[in-house]
Amino acid sequence: MAAFAKAKTPLTIVQNKNSIPTWRDGKSVFTNTSLIEVFAAIERQFDVTIEISRINANRKFTGFFSYEQLENALEQVCYPMNIKYTIEGRTVQLSN
Amino acid sequence: MQRLYYILLCIVGITISAKAQQVKIPTSGTFVSVEDVVTFFKDQHNLQFSYDVAQMQQAFIPINDTTLSIEDFTEVLKTIAITLKKDKKGNYFLIQSNEENSYCVTIKDTHSNLALPNVTIYNGDEYLGITDFSGTANLEIRPGTLLTYRYTGYKSVIQHVSLSNDCITLMLKDDVQALEEIILTNYLTRGLVKNKNSSLTLSPKTLAILPGLVEPDVFQSLQLVPGINSPGENPASLHIRGGTPDQNLLLWDGIKIYQNSHFFDQITSFNPYITKKVDVYRGGTSVRYGDRISGVINMQSDDDLFDTFKAGGGMNLLGGDVYFKIPIFKKLGILIAGRRSLTDLYQSFTFNSISSKVFQNSRLDASEDIGIENETPLNYFFSDWNAKLMYKPNENHSYTLSIIKIKNTLNNNNKGVRDNEPFQIGDRLEQNNWGGSFTWLREKEGLTTKKFQLFLSDYSSQYNFEFISENEGASNLIATRINQVTEFGYDLSYDIPIGKYHHVLIGNQLQTTNVSDGVFDIFNVNGQEIFNIIGLVTTQGRTNLIGYLEHRYDADNLFLSTGIRAEYNNLVGLLFEPRVFASLKLSNSLRLTTSLERKNQSFSQINNAQIEPDFYNLLPAANQFWSIQFQGTEGNFEFLTQKSNQLTVGALYKKNGWTAELEGYYKKIDNTTSQIDTFITSVNTIEQQTSLTPGLAKRYGLDFLLKKRIKNYKAWLSYTWAKNTVQYRDFQSLAFPEPFDQRHRFNLSQTYSYNHFEFALGWTYGSGLPFTKTTTGSIQEITDLRANNNVYGNRLPDYHRLDLSTIYHFKNNGRWNGKVGFSIRNLYDRRQDIQTNYSIGIDDQNDFFLQSTTNESLKLTADMVFRISF
Numbered sequence: 001m002a003a004f005a006k007a008k009t010p011l012t013i014v015q016n017k018n019s020i021p022t023w024r025d026g027k028s029v030f031t032n033t034s035l036i037e038v039f040a041a042i043e044r045q046f047d048v049t050i051e052i053s054r055i056n057a058n059r060k061f062t063g064f065f066s067y068e069q070l071e072n073a074l075e076q077v078c079y080p081m082n083i084k085y086t087i088e089g090r091t092v093q094l095s096n
Numbered sequence: 097m098q099r100l101y102y103i104l105l106c107i108v109g110i111t112i113s114a115k116a117q118q119v120k121i122p123t124s125g126t127f128v129s130v131e132d133v134v135t136f137f138k139d140q141h142n143l144q145f146s147y148d149v150a151q152m153q154q155a156f157i158p159i160n161d162t163t164l165s166i167e168d169f170t171e172v173l174k175t176i177a178i179t180l181k182k183d184k185k186g187n188y189f190l191i192q193s194n195e196e197n198s199y200c201v202t203i204k205d206t207h208s209n210l211a212l213p214n215v216t217i218y219n220g221d222e223y224l225g226i227t228d229f230s231g232t233a234n235l236e237i238r239p240g241t242l243l244t245y246r247y248t249g250y251k252s253v254i255q256h257v258s259l260s261n262d263c264i265t266l267m268l269k270d271d272v273q274a275l276e277e278i279i280l281t282n283y284l285t286r287g288l289v290k291n292k293n294s295s296l297t298l299s300p301k302t303l304a305i306l307p308g309l310v311e312p313d314v315f316q317s318l319q320l321v322p323g324i325n326s327p328g329e330n331p332a333s334l335h336i337r338g339g340t341p342d343q344n345l346l347l348w349d350g351i352k353i354y355q356n357s358h359f360f361d362q363i364t365s366f367n368p369y370i371t372k373k374v375d376v377y378r379g380g381t382s383v384r385y386g387d388r389i390s391g392v393i394n395m396q397s398d399d400d401l402f403d404t405f406k407a408g409g410g411m412n413l414l415g416g417d418v419y420f421k422i423p424i425f426k427k428l429g430i431l432i433a434g435r436r437s438l439t440d441l442y443q444s445f446t447f448n449s450i451s452s453k454v455f456q457n458s459r460l461d462a463s464e465d466i467g468i469e470n471e472t473p474l475n476y477f478f479s480d481w482n483a484k485l486m487y488k489p490n491e492n493h494s495y496t497l498s499i500i501k502i503k504n505t506l507n508n509n510n511k512g513v514r515d516n517e518p519f520q521i522g523d524r525l526e527q528n529n530w531g532g533s534f535t536w537l538r539e540k541e542g543l544t545t546k547k548f549q550l551f552l553s554d555y556s557s558q559y560n561f562e563f564i565s566e567n568e569g570a571s572n573l574i575a576t577r578i579n580q581v582t583e584f585g586y587d588l589s590y591d592i593p594i595g596k597y598h599h600v601l602i603g604n605q606l607q608t609t610n611v612s613d614g615v616f617d618i619f620n621v622n623g624q625e626i627f628n629i630i631g632l633v634t635t636q637g638r639t640n641l642i643g644y645l646e647h648r649y650d651a652d653n654l655f656l657s658t659g660i661r662a663e664y665n666n667l668v669g670l671l672f673e674p675r676v677f678a679s680l681k682l683s684n685s686l687r688l689t690t691s692l693e694r695k696n697q698s699f700s701q702i703n704n705a706q707i708e709p710d711f712y713n714l715l716p717a718a719n720q721f722w723s724i725q726f727q728g729t730e731g732n733f734e735f736l737t738q739k740s741n742q743l744t745v746g747a748l749y750k751k752n753g754w755t756a757e758l759e760g761y762y763k764k765i766d767n768t769t770s771q772i773d774t775f776i777t778s779v780n781t782i783e784q785q786t787s788l789t790p791g792l793a794k795r796y797g798l799d800f801l802l803k804k805r806i807k808n809y810k811a812w813l814s815y816t817w818a819k820n821t822v823q824y825r826d827f828q829s830l831a832f833p834e835p836f837d838q839r840h841r842f843n844l845s846q847t848y849s850y851n852h853f854e855f856a857l858g859w860t861y862g863s864g865l866p867f868t869k870t871t872t873g874s875i876q877e878i879t880d881l882r883a884n885n886n887v888y889g890n891r892l893p894d895y896h897r898l899d900l901s902t903i904y905h906f907k908n909n910g911r912w913n914g915k916v917g918f919s920i921r922n923l924y925d926r927r928q929d930i931q932t933n934y935s936i937g938i939d940d941q942n943d944f945f946l947q948s949t950t951n952e953s954l955k956l957t958a959d960m961v962f963r964i965s966f
Contacts, residue, residue, distance in 0.1 A: 032149050062131075063146025064187065080146045080189045 027066040035059050038077055046070045050092040055083055117141050117166045127156040127242055127256055130178065130190065133169060147190035154219070155192065155240030156256055175258045176240030196236040199257055203231045203245060206267040210286050214301065214913065215268065216403060218244040223404040228913055229905040248372060248400050279687065280748065280755065284320055284803065284812055285847060292655050292679055294380045294689050294746070296321065300368035307845050307858025308899025310917030310961040311412060314374055314395070315364040320845060322799035322814040323378050323759070327836040327865055328931045329953050332357030332364045335836055336378055337761055338795030338820045339390020340772060342701035347394045349498035354555035354581050354722055355529035358478035358504055360454045365480055365502045369408060370419050370433045372398045379744035379761060380677040380691035383644035383659035384589065384603065389695040389740035389765065397498060401429025401486050408965030413446035428487050436479035443474070449957040457949040458715055459510055459521065475507045492540040501530040517570060522562035525718050529555040545591040555581040559718040571621040575714060578614035579721045583607060597651050605642040610635070613721050615704050631704040636724040638698060640665035655679040663696070667735040671696050685751040690744065697738045700725055702771035705781035706935040716933060725769050727790060736790055739766045755803040763795035770824050773835055774934040775868055779878055781936055782944040793822040793834070808849045816841045832887045833866040854903045864892035867932035873946035895930060895953060898923040912966035925956035
């Protein structure tokens with residue numbers, strides 16, 4: 001965890017431009033959006049069926065998912081929202 | 097597995113781009129929600145964050161600087177169990193574990209270091225729970241939550257929960273205004289404070305346990321204060337420094353109340369569970385208060401009606417109660433509360449024991465054999481109801497509508513046989529006092545306090561005694577006793593601060609009072625009605641206009657209040673009441689006080705002489721009338737006002753957990769009425785005198801209190817020496833003791849709390865009350881008594897009793913509080929003569945004679961209570 005070493009006198013910011021070559025068109029961004037809409041967008045993007053009945057899908061999410069891979073997209077949403085997922089073919093099961 | 101890989105990637109990514117990013121925070125020195133901080137990073141640096149919105153809105157971090165770097169942000173987030181991760185593309189993820197942490201807090205009063213129960217805890221607008229009796233609450237909450245602690249009369253406190261807290265203690269401060277005025281926070285115990293102006297403030301709900309009490313009965317609690325007692329051992333009948341109960345001014349939300357009790361002085365008629373505070377003056381009365389010459393008991397109902405729905409209820413062996421506090425909008429709230437006896441459902445041993453005290457020496461006492469059968473069990477009922485609507489558009493303004501209704505009914509039927517003639521006897525009593533008030537109040541620290549209050553009070557008492565012969569054509573009797581008081585008035589006042597040390601209070605009141613009395617019998621002999629006026633039949637109105645002015649100087653070491661209350665009324669004209677109070681702080685441990693005051697009173701609660709033929713008697717308990725005071729006979733009428741001048745001198749000393757208080761007083765009362773004394777009224781009636789010239793009464797007294805607290809153990813000792821005399825020149829040449837004159841009264845109380853238990857034990861010793869010893873009760877005997885200055889020349893024996901109580905508080909789960917309590921009054925069941933009453937008997941020659949009955953103290957009486965509130 002050395003990366004998080006506390007800097008007492010913060011340095012000036014330099015955006016690391018190298019790490020975001022494709023972000024502009026490679027992802028969907030959400031602000032205060034219900035999970036119903038977020039997972040519907042993932043379903044459309046990756047042509048899968050996401051089973052949301054076992055979670056509280058009314059919770060609000062701020063963030064994004066990228067278009068590269070279904071797994072990455074799910075991780076990017078489920079990780080901060082504390083949701084577990086399993087992929088079975090074209091179906092994704094969500095649980096708390 | 098995949099997740100681990102992903103996180104690893106993130107860390108690597110961050111290591112590569114470990115460049116600090118910093119944001120400006122506009123509001124430093126406070127708590128800011130994580131979402132707000134994230135927004136700053138987004139806006140100022142165009143960073144991308146992913147998070148659960150609800151969680152990050154409710155998680156707060158302390159901000160002490162105007163700037164924050166992403167690294168510092170990451171570190172601070174760790175203290176509230178939030179992880180900030182960054183992926184290789186520079187996107188941030190905020191993750192809070194779903195776990196709630198157990199967290200406990202104990203709330204104490206800054207001043208006294210004593211625990212505060214019933215403090216409400218909120219997360220924003222969400223109500224989380226309340227502290228239990230030990231001031232502790234256990235909560236399951238997420239770190240980062242901002243908790244708000246609210247408690248009536250105290251400043252609210254906001255507290256941030258981080259991972260490092262597990263069990264902390266938090267101190268709550270009184271509202272500045274209240275704090276300035278208090279000089280002793282635990283006068284006897286928690287919930288009773290002594291103010292700078294020498295008045296006391298009782299908070300029934302925070303009151304710690306008191307001996308013999310499981311419910312915080314307002315008046316009964318006050319009887320532990322030196323100088324306040326009940327010589328007849330009646331919980332609701334307060335004698336304050338030689339004053340009778342009718343000489344106390346009782347105000348409920350500004351409504352003047354004429355019915356002080358349920359069950360004939362055994363229960364105070366005010367619901368303690370919705371009483372916010374009670375201000376009590378024994379002396380040094382403010383110019384706001386008048387029309388009564390003894391103490392002031394100013395009660396205010398609860399005003400915590402806005403935050404959340406609250407309810408509570410309880411039951412003891414006499415009755416039950418329930419209350420609801422309902423917020424309608426954020427600024428509008430309703431209070432509804434009711435209390436009633438459950439005697440119609442069951443008659444407990446507590447009820448039986450109390451009723452045998454109340455009705456002793458009368459036909460309603462089941463334990464007495466007086467040749468009369470009780471046809472039904474004692475049919476007695478009481479209730480009180482409160483409703484309050486409060487609108488508070490902002491912190492400083494409030495509009496309040498308050499309504500109270502107090503009701504007592506007795507309905508009893510008995511059967512008997514006299515001269516082989518069967519008869520029925522009925523006792524029907526109904527007493528009601530209902531009232532309402534409207535109050536507008538503007539109160540803000542440093543600004544003029546403005547108050548406008550309108551009130552209406554309506555008291556009525558009707559007693560019917562029915563004697564009905566079951567033989568055809570025999571004579572029947574209906575005796576009726578009616579008393580009605582209707583009062584309407586307003587109070588307008590301005591309390592103006594001038595500079596740092598001065599306050600001026602200026603106000604105006606108008607009151608219209610109408611009092612009616614009717615004491616008459618209707619005989620029905622052979623179908624013909626004979627109407628017979630026995631006592632007073634009067635209707636009298638009084639209108640008074642009052643102006644008052646008071647200046648207060650309040651510096652560090654001296655508090656000085658000087659004022660005048662001027663009244664004009666249509667009965668006696670102009671009255672002036674100067675009032676002065678001074679309190680001097682000599683050192684941190686010693687304070688001296690003195691007061692000088694004058695008060696007037698035109699209405700008194702009097703007794704009517706009771707003529708009791710052998711075959712029936714009226715209920716002594718129903719023989720009290722509010723009446724205007726006058727002398728002379730028809731055509732030669734003069735209204736009288738009792739005038740009391742009082743001097744009080746006192747000292748208060750506190751050091752190392754010890755508190756000592758000594759107060760002495762002298763009071764001179766002109767124009768007293770002899771009609772409160774059953775001995776004099778009976779003798780007058782036998783001698784066919786109409787009324788006596790008014791008397792001159794004197795009160796001398798010393799009140800002493802010594803208190804010591806050692807952690808959870810508290811003990812106090814109070815002692816009162818008093819001398820109460822009165823002189824009626826045309827009755828006896830010398831002054832004689834008042835019937836309630838108790839020379840010595842001593843009380844030793846101890847309370848101890850251990851875990852969830854509270855215990856209290858109190859021992860009271862009182863010297864016997866005076867009585868006049870007669871053998872035959874003939875006119876000759878009484879004339880001799882008076883010639884020899886022997887009126888009230890004898891004393892009943894001294895008495896003592898031991899009371900105990902214990903309360904168990906249920907463990908608090910943060911949502912509701914509960915308790916069970918148990919009390920015993922007169923633990924060693926000492927039965928003793930305590931008070932003598934007089935009435936008129938009729939002998940075989942149809943001549944009157946004086947007879948007396950002596951009542952005993954309450955026998956061993958146990959009570960239990962169960963309560964919950966949430």
